[in-house]
Amino acid sequence: MRRVLLIGSGEVGAKHAEALTRTEGVDLVGVADPSPVVTPPAGVPLLARWETALDRFAPDVVVVATPPGTALAAARAAARGGAAVLVEKPVTLDPADLTAAPEDERIFVAFQPHFAPGLAGLLDQKPTVRRAAVTLECRRDRAYYRTWRTRYATAGGVLHQQAIHGLALALRLLPPSPITSCTAQVHRERRWAESEDRITATVTFEDGTVLTVNARVDSTDQPRRHELTLHLDDGQQVHVRGRNLEAGLGDPLSAPGDLELRQAMYRALPAGDAGPYHPSLFPLPQLRRTLEVIDHAYRTARNVSESGTAA
Template identity: 85%
Template sequence: MRRVLLIGSGEVGAKHAHSLTRTDGMDLVGVADPAPVVAPPAGVLLLTRWETALERLAPDVVVVATPPGTALVAARAAARSGATVLVEKPVTLDPADLAPEPEDNRIFVAFQPHFAPGLAALLEQQPTARQAAVTLVCRRDRAYYRSWRTHYATAGGVLHQQAIHGLALALRLLPPSPIASCTAEVHRVRQWAESEDRITATIAFDDAAVLTVDARVDSVDQTRRHEVTLHLDDGQHVHVRGRNLEAGLDDPLSAPGDLELRQAMYRALPAGAPGPRHPSLFPLPQLRRTLEVIDYAYRTARNVSEAGTAA
């Protein structure tokens, strides 16, 4: 039984608490949060400081579900303590923060959709994609944009908070070459926060690979989906489907639920000395390229301001 500490008890932390208490082999022994939005499960110790919790509980696994910036500091401290760490995206907004540190090999990013059916085999084979398209259509209400999510400087934009699951997956299979150019547009409609409602981007790389993105969080009428289409070197077209990639390469009607995907992710976390890892796990060092692409898209984007249409 692995002892688990959860850092952060907000909306996302509560999802982890629910899933961890239903995962065999995981024992949630504590939650650290100075002002929890959601109370920990019955019988689970609540501490105000994660530093104290690390020292007192000596966990085997630490799940970090705090806003960007704080998340990286806590994750690295937990890894230095000897724990295996799972940290929520986007971890940080600045790619430079992910300059390599020795403890980073114990830290993984919580991309549970990467455990969708068929993706482990695809990632293990590592085929090369020359074109990738990420599509996101969802709906976020005014309540979502509160506290730290109100400001771009603390939460980032749609690509950091919503489309990052698909972007990270696509970039795992595109060649790791420098960005050659980017054409992007950012649309702000509802003006509930500093973040945008929609961003479209075409990013070309030096080796002629191309990544396109169409991500929107203001949809009412469209079918909600988060999908990735890959055009592989061998001519195959791979379509990762679902409301949040959860169908993977299989039939969306038989897609696993969020709980099942989270449980698979927890069980894949390595214990003890580094060795072969589950191909769907996303190591923290890989996140730097994803954040560099996101940062480049926003820095070069043309801003389109529109009249507010919020009801």
């Protein structure tokens, strides 16, 4: 039985708490949060400080579900203590924060859609991808933009908060080539927070590969979807489908639910330092390239006003 500590008891932390208590082979021994939004499961102790919780419980696994301001520090401290760590995206907004640290090899990013049907084999096979297209259509209401999500400096934008699952998957499959150009536009019509309602971007890399993004969180008449299309070197196309990639390469009608994907992610976490790791696990050091691409898109983006003109 692996002892698990959960750091963070907000909206996302509550999802982890429920999933962990329903996963065989793990024991949720404690929750750490100075101001919990959601009460921990019955019988699970709540501590205010994650530092105290790490010392008290000496967990085998730590799940970090806190905003970027504390996520990286908590994850690295847990990893230095010997735990396998799963940390919620975006972890940090600054790519420079992910300069190599020895403990980062024990930290993985919580991208549960990467455990969708067929994706482990795709990541293991690594076909030659020449073009990748990420599409996000969903709707976030005003209530979503509260507390730490209100400001870009603490939450980032649509690419950090929403489209990062597909972006990270695409960049794992594209060759690791430097960026040569980027064109992007951001739309802010509702102005419920500093984040945008929509962003489109085309990123070209030195080897000629291209990544395109069309992500919006103000959709009203389109079904929710977060999908990735891969154009392979041999002319074939691979489609990763779902409301949030969860159908993978399979049939959307039989896609696994969020609980099943989270449980697969927990089970894949390594015990000790033994490898190789499950292909769908996303090591923290790989996140730096994703954040660099996101940062580049926002730094070069033009703002589009309500009248549709770029500024």
